[in-house]
Each structure stands twice: as structure tokens, then as C-alpha cells.
Amino acid sequence: MLVLAACTPGAAEKPVASPGVEASGTVEFWHFFTDREAKAIDTIVDDFRAKHPKITVVVKSGQDDTKMLQAIGAGQGPDVGLSYSTDTVGKFCASGAWLDLKPYVERDGVDLGKLQPTVRSYTEFKGKRCAMPFLADTYGFYYNKKLFTEAGITSPPKTLSELTDAAKKLTKRKADGTIERAGFLPLFGFYENSPSHLSPAVGAKFLNGDGTSAIGSDPAWLELLKWQKDLVDWYGYDKLEKFRASLGDEWSADHAFHKGQVAMMVDGEYRIAFLRDQAKDVQFGTAPLPVSDAHPDWYGAGYVTGNVIGVSKTAKNPRPRGS
Numbered sequence: 001m002l003v004l005a006a007c008t009p010g011a012a013e014k015p016v017a018s019p020g021v022e023a024s025g026t027v028e029f030w031h032f033f034t035d036r037e038a039k040a041i042d043t044i045v046d047d048f049r050a051k052h053p054k055i056t057v058v059v060k061s062g063q064d065d066t067k068m069l070q071a072i073g074a075g076q077g078p079d080v081g082l083s084y085s086t087d088t089v090g091k092f093c094a095s096g097a098w099l100d101l102k103p104y105v106e107r108d109g110v111d112l113g114k115l116q117p118t119v120r121s122y123t124e125f126k127g128k129r130c131a132m133p134f135l136a137d138t139y140g141f142y143y144n145k146k147l148f149t150e151a152g153i154t155s156p157p158k159t160l161s162e163l164t165d166a167a168k169k170l171t172k173r174k175a176d177g178t179i180e181r182a183g184f185l186p187l188f189g190f191y192e193n194s195p196s197h198l199s200p201a202v203g204a205k206f207l208n209g210d211g212t213s214a215i216g217s218d219p220a221w222l223e224l225l226k227w228q229k230d231l232v233d234w235y236g237y238d239k240l241e242k243f244r245a246s247l248g249d250e251w252s253a254d255h256a257f258h259k260g261q262v263a264m265m266v267d268g269e270y271r272i273a274f275l276r277d278q279a280k281d282v283q284f285g286t287a288p289l290p291v292s293d294a295h296p297d298w299y300g301a302g303y304v305t306g307n308v309i310g311v312s313k314t315a316k317n318p319r320p321r322g323s
Contacts, residue, residue: 027056032061063078068081136305139304145283
């Protein structure tokens with residue numbers, strides 16, 4: 001529905017076409033992927049071209065959300081855009097950068113009930129559906145099996161206290177205290193360590209029921225931050241920062257987990273493909289995130305997000321049918 005919705009340029013805005021109108025023309029599609037992942041997108045576009053030979057798709061990879069919003073704001077940009085984060089759906093919807101898709105959903109009889117509630121919620125903003133899901137990302141816990149065996153650890157940690165104990169056992173330092181290997185690097189800003197990705201461990205809320213911030217009032221945030229600070233203090237903040245500065249880029253073969261410089265980490269399901277491509281010799285395992293010691297029954301919870309796709313307000317003619 002989304003890609004074809006931007007076909008067939010027209011000078012004046014038209015009402016949504018009736019079902020059965022064949023789309024044709026050119027669509028400019030922007031996405032943020034590069035390298036191996038961009039090639040995967042190309043295969044999807046090739047399938048689309050085979051099914052819709054009257055549509056020309058121009059693909060521009062490596063385009064992030066900032067570039068897309070700036071281009072749309074200048075009256076340019078793509079017909080169809082793929083965003084890497086659900087965090088920007090509110091901005092795309094509220095600003096009108098992406099069109100409301102409700103008319104197309106209703107016209108084509110799209111059953112949104114087939115989407116998971118979480119996916120439905122992160123593809124709309126205050127009742128306005130300006131996006132549809134593209135890919136889903138599920139975050140979990142990665143650990144180096146070889147290093148676990150060497151440290152005498154038989155299973156991945158299930159609670160935050162077990163994570164702390166494992167992190168200390170797996171950490172390797174030089175005589176002067178310099179970190180050579182971190183069992184777990186707890187700082188926010190390290191790869192996929194973020195409040196949103198770690199908050200399910202303690203059940204922390206971002207918003208209250210009335211839409212106001214819960215960060216300052218929800219005691220779960222205090223629990224998470226205290227656990228984090230205790231582990232940071234054990235390492236030494238300055239030593240952690242020096243160690244982090246020495247690590248490779250998250251999306252390269254020099255990734256710290258690939259190199260055995262970090263024994264455990266939080267990451268998305270996509271990391272499996274990177275490991276199999278860039279670090280074939282690493283023996284790794286996956287598990288749910290460790291959770292609060294006060295709620296071991298939460299084990300299995302995690303953070304789910306995804307990539308979203310929408311039609312730009314600058315699309316040449318967003319009205320023809322495109323299912």
C-alpha cells in the first residue's frame with residue numbers, strides 16, 4: 001500500500017482513488033540501511049518491481065531521519081521514507097511530514113487487528129496513523145559462551161544481581177586497573193545501552209496515564225540507576241570511559257562483542273546476522289534481559305520496537321491506489 005501510494009505525479013491534489021486503479025510512474029524511496037542490509041532492501045524492491053513493472057523505484061540508501069525531515073521541510077525529499085526509529089513517529093505525524101494513512105487503510109480494507117497491539121501503538125500518534133510497520137526489532141541479552149565456560153558460569157544471568165556477579169567474574173584488568181575486557185559495560189550510550197532498552201528489566205514507565213512524565217516519580221527508575229551506578233563505581237567511571245573510547249564502531253567488524261572485549265551486552269535480534277557475517281568464530285548465546293531481583297517472574301520481558309514507513313507530504317501524487 002505505502003510504496004504505490006506515491007506514484008503517478010499530478011499537479012493538483014485528488015481524492016483517494018477507488019479500488020482497482022492501476023498505479024504507475026516513479027517513486028523515490030529513502031531508507032537508512034547500508035552495506036549488507038541495504039542489499040537485503042534491494043531484493044525486496046526487486047520483488048516489488050517484478051510485480052509492478054509500470055512503476056519505477058528510485059532507491060536512496062543511507063538516508064537518516066534528520067536528512068529526511070529536513071528535505072521534506074524544504075519541499076523536497078522522498079515520496080516514501082523508511083525511519084529507523086519509532087521514537088520519531090510523533091514528530092512525523094504531528095508535523096504532517098508524513099500523510100495520514102487512514103483513508104488508504106479504510107479504502108483497501110486493511111485489518112489493523114492483525115498487528116500486535118505494541119506495533120499498532122508505535123505506528124500512530126494521538127490517533128493519527130501516519131506510519132505502517134516495516135521491520136520489528138526485539139532486544140535481548142547476548143553472552144560469550146567461551147568466556148562463560150572459562151569463568152565457570154553455567155547459564156546467563158536472570159536477575160540484575162546475577163548480572164553484576166557475572167560482570168565482575170568476566171572482567172579482566174591490567175595490573176594498574178586498566179580494563180582489558182568488561183564483563184558488562186553498564187554506561188548509557190554504549191552501543192544499544194539506553195533507558196528504553198533497559199527499562200523493561202525493572203518495569204520502569206516513561207509516562208503516567210495522563211501523558212505526563214513518570215521518570216521522576218516512578219521508583220523503578222531509581223532502582224535501575226542505582227544498580228547501574230553501583231556497577232559503574234566498581235569499574236571506576238574514568239576507567240570505563242577510557243575503555244569505551246578504545247572500542248570499535250557498533251556497525252563494523254571491530255564491534256567490541258565480536259572482538260571479545262565485552263562478554264555480555266544488550267542488543268537487537270539483528271546482531272545475530274552481524275555476528276554470523278563478521279565474527280563467525282564467536283560462540284555466542286542469547287537470552288532474555290536480566291530483571292529486577294524483586295520480580296524474578298518478569299524474566300522473559302524485553303523491549304520491542306521497529307522500523308516504520310510512511311508517505312511524505314511532498315510525494316508527487318499520494319492519492320492513487322497502491323495495494
